[in-house]
Amino acid sequence: MYKIKPLIYILCLLFFSCSGVDLIDDYVPPTLRISNAIDELPIGSSFELRASYFNNVGELIEEAAIQWVSLNPEIISIESNGTATPIQQGTAQIVAQITSEEGVLLESIVTIKVISNVVIEENPNTEEVGMEEDENTQTVTPTLEITNLIFEQTSHQFEVNYQDGNQNSTPELNWVSSDETVLEVDENGVITAVTSGLASITVSALVSDTLISAENSIQVIALVMETITSYSGNLETKSGYTLEGSFSLSKTEDGLLLELSEDYIASSTLPGLYVYLSNNTNTTAQAYGIGAVSVFSGAHSYQLPTNIGLMDYQYLLYWCKPFNVKVG
Amino acid sequence: MKKNSIILVALLLFTSVQGQWINEKGKGYYKIGSWSLLADEHYTDQGIVDPNATRGLFINSIYAQYGLSTKINLITYIPFLVKNYQFAQVSQTNGKVYEPRQEYNGFGDINLGLEYGLKTAGNWVFSTTLTFGIPSGKSQAGSDGSYQTGDGEFNQLLQFNFGSGYGIGKQNFYLKSYFGLNNRTQGFSDEVHSYFETGTQVLKNKLLLLTRVHWIKPLYNGTLSAESSNGSIFANNMESMILGGEMAFQIGKKWGVSATLTQPLFGKVIFKATTYSGGIFFNL
Numbered sequence: 001m002y003k004i005k006p007l008i009y010i011l012c013l014l015f016f017s018c019s020g021v022d023l024i025d026d027y028v029p030p031t032l033r034i035s036n037a038i039d040e041l042p043i044g045s046s047f048e049l050r051a052s053y054f055n056n057v058g059e060l061i062e063e064a065a066i067q068w069v070s071l072n073p074e075i076i077s078i079e080s081n082g083t084a085t086p087i088q089q090g091t092a093q094i095v096a097q098i099t100s101e102e103g104v105l106l107e108s109i110v111t112i113k114v115i116s117n118v119v120i121e122e123n124p125n126t127e128e129v130g131m132e133e134d135e136n137t138q139t140v141t142p143t144l145e146i147t148n149l150i151f152e153q154t155s156h157q158f159e160v161n162y163q164d165g166n167q168n169s170t171p172e173l174n175w176v177s178s179d180e181t182v183l184e185v186d187e188n189g190v191i192t193a194v195t196s197g198l199a200s201i202t203v204s205a206l207v208s209d210t211l212i213s214a215e216n217s218i219q220v221i222a223l224v225m226e227t228i229t230s231y232s233g234n235l236e237t238k239s240g241y242t243l244e245g246s247f248s249l250s251k252t253e254d255g256l257l258l259e260l261s262e263d264y265i266a267s268s269t270l271p272g273l274y275v276y277l278s279n280n281t282n283t284t285a286q287a288y289g290i291g292a293v294s295v296f297s298g299a300h301s302y303q304l305p306t307n308i309g310l311m312d313y314q315y316l317l318y319w320c321k322p323f324n325v326k327v328g
Numbered sequence: 329m330k331k332n333s334i335i336l337v338a339l340l341l342f343t344s345v346q347g348q349w350i351n352e353k354g355k356g357y358y359k360i361g362s363w364s365l366l367a368d369e370h371y372t373d374q375g376i377v378d379p380n381a382t383r384g385l386f387i388n389s390i391y392a393q394y395g396l397s398t399k400i401n402l403i404t405y406i407p408f409l410v411k412n413y414q415f416a417q418v419s420q421t422n423g424k425v426y427e428p429r430q431e432y433n434g435f436g437d438i439n440l441g442l443e444y445g446l447k448t449a450g451n452w453v454f455s456t457t458l459t460f461g462i463p464s465g466k467s468q469a470g471s472d473g474s475y476q477t478g479d480g481e482f483n484q485l486l487q488f489n490f491g492s493g494y495g496i497g498k499q500n501f502y503l504k505s506y507f508g509l510n511n512r513t514q515g516f517s518d519e520v521h522s523y524f525e526t527g528t529q530v531l532k533n534k535l536l537l538l539t540r541v542h543w544i545k546p547l548y549n550g551t552l553s554a555e556s557s558n559g560s561i562f563a564n565n566m567e568s569m570i571l572g573g574e575m576a577f578q579i580g581k582k583w584g585v586s587a588t589l590t591q592p593l594f595g596k597v598i599f600k601a602t603t604y605s606g607g608i609f610f611n612l
Binding site: 019020021022023024025026027056057239240241242267269270271272283285320321322323324325 | 368370372373374376377378379380381382383413414415416417418419420421422424426427429472474564565597
């Protein structure tokens, strides 16, 4: 029996020597992402751009030393904290920059069109005002009328209709704004919004010592800046398991809403299938865990908390949790 | 992938590996051994090979086959120490440990069965075996429940066994085979088992060399799925065809050592890895 004891010792040794390490190939190119990009910026406002730096494993680096540069400083100026201030109308490129741990200069660029901060629209409370007569007027034969409709825009060319019954050409017109601080008008009847408010534009003409005029009341309103509120994407399997369909991620009052479409299909034979938002498809270490997958086909949704930003993550990641591998 | 599938495979390998005919009354065959699997790949439900975090299973067990009578043998397999473990998950980029090494040690599922000798006809021997898979292991263990040491279900495997001797030239060989139906519970699909083994003795009958193929085919009649179990780690419908080889060397008059190696030829929802086992056997 003494010959057997060493073998038993070997079995015990083997039992306690099962160890090792899996090296995860989790490198991803570091990225710098402007998270609240806008297309337009009205004059008179400012907007704080934000950018996030994700390192070579997709980890968000808090308080990264991001620098902001305006490639068109005459159009938009940019402060060190990312606050962009428009100077004049035009198009400008704003660049966020950071140097990665590997010494690579990373940039994220957003192109912004600077527009007037206000637009004009018809005053909804305007009463029809047509031709008016001077007190000295004897007849009302000549008439002057503003004819074209106003659409929401920064400036507008008025058109008038003059009639005197004699087929005479339109006399010299005089354009006046009731409030130049709200609405400017030039000699050709082109009005330009300046700031929000209410103003009237009067066009008048002197015809045979008779002053005729027409008036239009204009509302100038401030633009509301719009940012991106949703994204959509497609699921693609990266494993031997079925995973396909499309999804969208959109902002709601209660936080982000992740919606899987009717064409969504996932293998129900895969154990431990979980879904994440992630910046690295090879690990869930920096990912946000949405939860275990319990719906394997058809439309459904996940309501995410308000602290998750639309641009915080790059991928919707399906992951086999027990075996630490991506599914798609 | 699910480890209870692996455990089942392990159990079946152990219970079928002995190559023993029915023991005489009062005689027994006993074996203490270890079995090891280390896998970083698995077969998906489509039979495609996918990677996974390296998982290991190490089982220390006792196998016993004892002759209750000239026709009936008591067979038991007791995995008394099962280690289910996963390698540490470490970033190759920055060396950060994402998940430390995890393991769970416990008692496994016991197999308890009876083999009954039916008939001998010429060189052919016929018998039947009924084996009960007792869920004595832990079906939920470890941080995420996936480090289980048993499948949590009571199953009954009914086998029809037959075997014969044959010769090639002057060398004598044996052949043994069985077909079985494994009735599984807890929503697992039932399974059909097919097993073929052939071997011969060399070195003055001191060394037994054998090879075998074991095919497990599910009947896909179970109800357990990731869908019905709400994202549980348990899967169902595992299929495998495993090729194995074994050497058993008689050292003493009543004891010897054996070494076994198996390799899956194809499968579904099982690990794809070579398994190794070794043990000491006694004929008492």
